[in-house]
Amino acid sequence: MTIFSSHTHAVSINPTTGEAIGHYPFESDSALDAALSRAAAGFSIWRRKSAEQRAQLLIALAKVLRENIEPMARMITLEMGKPVTQARGEIEKCAGLCDWYASHGPAMLAPEPTLVENNKARIEYRPLGPILAVMPWNFPIWQVLRGAVPALIAGNTYVLKHAPNVMGSAYLLLDAIKQAGFPEGVFEVINVTPDGVSKAIADPRIAAVSLTGSVRAGTAIGAQAGAALKKCVLELGGSDPFIVLNDADLDEAVKAAVIGRYANTGQVCAAAKRLIVEQGVVEEFTRKFVEATRALVVGDPLAADTYIGPMARFDLRDELDQQVQATLAEGATLLLGGQKAAGAGNFYEPTVLTDVTDQMTSFKQELFGPVASIITARDARHALELANDSEFGLASTIYTRNVELAEQLAAELDTGGVFINGYCASDPRVTFGGVKKSGFGRELSHFGVREFCNAQTVWLDRR
CATH class of the missing domain: 3.40.605.10 (Aldehyde Dehydrogenase; Chain A, domain 1)
Known part of the structure; x- marks a missing residue:
């Protein structure tokens, strides 16, 4: 429908x-x-x-x-x-x-x-x-x-x-x-x-x-x-980068990434859509992120414990599924989900893609739904380059214990907002908006x- x-x-x-x-x-x-x-x-x-x-x-x-x-x-x-x-x-x-x-x-x-x-x-x-x-x-x-x-x-x-x-x-x-x-x-x-x-x-x-x-x-x-x-x-739109560096508090980074990606069933412009993780911690981060995502309750949105409900429109679920399948065909690895849920409702399984590169669909396009893409960065400079390699520029996040480095990276991020050790949120006390597309x-x-x-x-x- x-x-x-x-x-x-x-x-x-x-x-x-x-x-x-x-x-x-x-x-x-x-x-x-x-x-x-x-x-x-x-x-x-x-x-x-x-x-x-x-x-x-x-x-x-x-x-x-x-x-x-x-x-x-x-x-x-x-x-x-x-x-x-x-x-x-x-x-x-x-x-x-x-x-x-x-x-x-x-x-x-x-x-x-x-x-x-x-x-x-x-x-x-x-x-x-x-x-x-x-x-x-x-x-x-x-x-x-x-x-x-x-x-x-x-x-x-x-x-x-x-x-x-x-x-x-x-x-x-x-x-x-x-x-x-x-x-x-x-x-x-x-x-x-x-x-x-x-x-x-x-x-x-x-x-x-x-x-x-x-x-x-x-x-x-x-x-x-x-x-x-x-x-x-x-x-x-937005395809916000969520950068995790080697010295980050991984438990906090995972917790923020899960909220930043899957809140509102992933249907947020300023959401953690591209998880760019430094190679020294990408394996551990990925494991913890998949575990946390698997634990999310999917179901009746009127139930108090549900975290992920149906997507808002059936045509948008079809589009999201096409993007996921295209990314997998391009060589990404599926760790969780990856398909429409059976039944009358407009549910899409919480999905995690890894081995995503900058040439793949889920990197280049905005995925408006419960799908996370994990990209490996060689170092902090490479993470910055990947983050800026997008036609979008709404918000971005950096997780690291080196706040001085995070401030330096923030100065070069082409986004309307930068959140250091915290996921993106709109708040009346600070301005909200983007650059580029x-x-x-x-x-x-x-x-x-x-x-x-x-x-x-x-x-x-x-x-």
């Missing part, structure tokens, strides 16, 4: 059972027009509120999210298969995001003095307007709020076009925002076809565009935003707040 939308409506399919659980008709041009009008009208009100007033509504949203953890987590699990324990964690993380920006966001928007004499000039951060956000299914609430909350605290309004298979989650989030008391038009959900997205991008009421998704989607959306002369932020622009921290701001110079009495 591969259908997740038709010409007339989006379809949510439970990947555990293969059954359709939601049908959401695509909206007409007139409905899209009405949503954009509400977003524009909402902006004229929202921009005039102080950052402190907006922060109070974020606090209210955090409260509503916590009160609704169970229904929201269950919807995420039913729609895209995330183990429910991880889904609950996603909602709690979103609530924490709201609280953090409520506390720190207003200060990020304060007028910034310059070096002009007599303090006569300053930078003001003004909102741009309604932001169109095209969001993915793998973190149905976090991915949305990760971009929306910084944009909202800055005074922008937000128009969400969510992935077709998680529209139930999109509407639950919209309900939560309404319950929190946000004014009409501040947060809109549109359920439209790609043609509708193109119309929204071209519409003068949309000020800027944000996309999290594939390179293919980013190329299309980025081209359309460029043609309309609108700023865009693109967070695209992983996209451009930044989310979170003060960068996320200011991405969709007009940095306006105000210069008094310039004589």
